[in-house]
Amino acid sequence: MKPRIFRLDTLAGVLALALSTVAFAGQAPGADSAPDVPVSHHDRVYAAEQFSNTVSVTDPADNRLLGVIRLGDPSPGNFSPLYRGQVLVHGMGFSPDHKTIAVVSIGSNSVSFIDTATNVVKHVTYVGRSPHEAFFTPDGKEVWVTVRGENYVAVLDGTTFEEETRITTPAGPGMQIFSPDGKYGYVCSSFNPETDIVSVADHQIIAKVKQDSPFCPNIAATPDGKQVWFTLKDVGRTQVFDAKPPFRLLKTLDTGPITNHVNIVRNANGMFAYVTVGGLNEVKVFRTDNYAQVATIPVGNLPHGLWPSGDGSRIYVGLENGDALTAIDTMTNKVIAQVPIGQAPQAITYVPDAVPDGDGMQNLQPLGLAGNTAHIRLVSANAKAQPSGNSPTSVALFDQGLLQVLQASVTGLDPKQPYVLGLSDHPDGSGAIEGLANFMTNPAGSAIVNAIGQIRQVVSVNDPHSDGARRYLVIAPQMAGKPGPVVQVQAL
Structure with missing residues (x-):
């Protein structure tokens, strides 16, 4: 058997985890049993940028933009009938092994699968009209893509990335996320006031949760498998329901105009939901145990997507009208950095250990016109x-x-x-x-x-x-x- 070689920084991270409390381990979308991963130069923050048609790549260790992966051209070059690039780069997810990001382009009906180590597009899958978000099941065997312009979730093979089947839903499925144990998929809607709970094993809808409005753009599950949070952009609310049967509604929060995305952070202070409120240029922070709001963080123009670091010490926020990535220290809830990135960032993902070896600079381009x-x-x-x-x-x-x-x-x-x-x-x-x-x-x-x-x-x-x-x-x-x-x- 070939001996396993450990990097010194990895050993240091493991030692730090062994010496620290493990009760706060596990960040979304993983389970709370998963170990936290300290911030390092091997991590990457990715942003899907809608008007420059790029994916920006940031090193969180020093909050430095490394470059962009250019998936398409700006307008009006992308109006040509012979154009072959991607249009309106928007949604994003990543594989459980952290080796692949899935990037949805809503204007060209595609999902681009990108190798995190080399920044190479290794496959493009075309699906139905106006897909919105894509995410891997926790076991990595499937990729679910909400096809918001139609009435189904496209289920792709997690290895070949080819479409295998479809899960029919009411028109306009907005986003899906999974329970940490991989048993349930939660699919909220952007056109109908309901969230569907789907059995991952057989792709059957087994329950429905009523939404206060038809327009849900984003959904997140807590790492302990107890709650699901989703946002309602049109009415400025965030709702919470029980992640297990009977999936009862637990709380409705008035969060503010243009409520965009929600994500979950665990740290030494507890577990918290972070919500971007675009109309107020703020991120609001709520406890998940009693739903109390504990912080309001001014971040800049039109915050949209957000994702925590692998250890929950930070959360990164894309500023849609600010062309920037904002880093927040989750222990103090203070902004600690702002990184210039591409145009109109939408979904954000933080991928721990995305580049295990090397500098990860291959195939990146300068920001250029996108800045x-x-x-x-x-x-x-x-x-x-x-x-x-x-x-x-x-x-x-x-x-x-x-x-x-x-x-x-x-x-x-x-x-x-x-x-x-x-x-x-x-x-x-x-x-x-x-x-x-x-x-x-x-x-x-x-x-x-x-x-x-x-x-x-x-x-x-x-x-x-x-x-x-x-x-x-x-x-x-x-x-x-x-x-x-x-x-x-x-x-x-």
């Missing part, structure tokens, strides 16, 4: 001097070359009402408004609004390509098909 983004605030038309930390709307202009993708994280409006995001010739929004995007607010009075064009050139006073005829971003209600009095204006 170019302009940031704008919109404030209430009646409070132009509003402090920057209280701006109801953040706007990012993601550079695509000559064009920019605009994304506005809109809050502070009336619920379920039509509005227009547009351009005005005057800072106060007076005069005619040229519409960029019509939108409807959700029940929390918020929305994510997108547009594309040469927008930075006319709204940014410092843009070198501006022709001097500056205009201003505004939001106004739609009244009889026309913009009404302006309610939000661009901060100067």
